[in-house]
Amino acid sequence: MRHLRALCAIADAGSLHKAARQLGMSQPSLTTQLRRIENALGAELFSRERTGCRPTPLGRSVLSRARPLVSGMAALVTEARAAAGLADGPRLRIGSTASRALVGWLRRLRNRLPGTDISLHMDVSANALLRMLAAGQLDVAFVHEVEGCPLLVPEGLERRVLVEREPQFISMARDHPAACSPVVELADLAEDRWMVDPTVDGEWDGLLRVLGAAGLNPPVLHGDYLTAASLIAVGEAVAPCQPTSGPRDDMAIRPLRDDPLAVRLLLFSRPGAVGAGGRDEVFADLEASYREAALRAVDYRRWLTAHKSPLLHAPAA
Template identity: 75%
Template sequence: MELEVRHLRALCAIADAGSLHQAARRLGVSQPSLTTQLRRIENVLGAELFRRERTGCRPTSLGRAVLNRARPLVQGMNDLVSDALAEAEATRSGGPRLRIGSTASRVIGGWLRRLRVALPSTDISLRVDVSAHALLRSVEAGRLDVAFVHEVEGSPLAVPDGLERRVLVDREPQFISLSRDHPAARRRVVELGDLAGDPWMVDPTVDGEWDGVRRVLGAAGLNPPVLHGDYLTAASLVVLGEAVAPCQPTSGPRDDMVIRPLLGDPLAVRLLLVFRPGTDIGVVYAQLEDAYRDAARRASGYHEWLLRHRSPLARTP
């Protein structure tokens, strides 16, 4: 086995994440696959590169030496690919282009529509991904110009060095979706204790979401059953009263379920626009802010929350 750039990327990801589990999620591979790859790399070098501890993985002295040499090589390859892709894309398009990425959000449609009006001569493309880290890597590699991502409170994103960011919402509360006949659905604000007996539905592929929910439930002394699955499945189970699920406060009203804020807003995310240095994001950010404000006004429960908290987002610009 010869070491390749992908092996060096894996070592850097493990060091940055501090655990094989988190590194595997960022790389988009399974943990057993990454563990096997690390074992093979260590066999080639003849020594351990990371100490496996209860709290995660820490580089050994040899691991730190290898990482010091690996990081410049990985960054150099990223720069090479980024520059080549940008030059090839510019040659093909022959005009201005804007490649945007986003995690799932109710504001994407409004943002895209506004951008097409504001930048009529620009070729605009969109990529949606559940993984914020995957989008950030694409911005770093030059495959995207900007990415609109959410960062779960308590689970900070590993924004690649060199990228810039602008905060859209510093702390967006996450609401809870319930069936209409759930006892707590009659209340304007729901307490976590009201949901102690309900299974919670969480999508583990969303970076940081499961960790955030587990942290909040644990702090409240709750240990409800947790189901893992996508949010299309979650919606169907919520409607039937088989589960509750966290959701964005901009989620629109439905006849078969209710959306309620949680008392004290224990679950929250930060909304960020991440971009490469030199990118002109003035119009891009302004249209995103306008789309978000509009979505917030349309979601009556969230608009009421914004008014109660005297948020500037509740005001009409």
């Protein structure tokens, strides 16, 4: 099963690097594992290309048999754990990509649902979280969808839209020349190195699309956003960031003119995993927590005010 999961992860991610991140292992280890599987079968299952990995005809055949087995095993484990945990009381399993709304959301849920075992699973890949949700490993998933890069949503999941279009701001060194402006032009960043995490679904493609549309072709570095923050602070790079990002003494966060970069914030759930009323309450707590994080971020609050956003006003009780 471990080998079959690895094959499915490589096919879904489209690259060994992304698949290794999703599986929690190093890329060399996954490459070695794939080589062993291919040696055992006597043929290549993936063709290695500059843009990633693509299943060969044999690979597609193997994957068509592997996916039902992996899904069935995941369902079996989930059902067994659920049966074993029935006596332990109610639980809520949350999956999420990174968000500054999470702290407030978990606090509200714990206050609303005393005695409920609430767990959190974080992943950079929204698609991976949706697969876990469909397999019964999560009850709800809070994810973002990069504009122009639709998520691969499994059938049967229920969706609520938290924010239809959240603008992505830019983080840069505090002494960057563009930091003195309240709104930054893309052209002002044409000579900068940009940094993006290619393991975040859609982020690489979304950034290239926006830069290309503006006629820009700056150098783009690949790396996680924790590393990016260190490079940004010393002026080595700029990077897209969530508008709810908190202030730092060594970093400036500014909106882009006309908001070319954006994501959609979505909450998915499995039918029956959370009751109809419970689903509404979970969403309401997320909405309140996001509003709290948004209004705490000074530049985002200014943006919301300028755009007369309904987020400025709490919904009626």
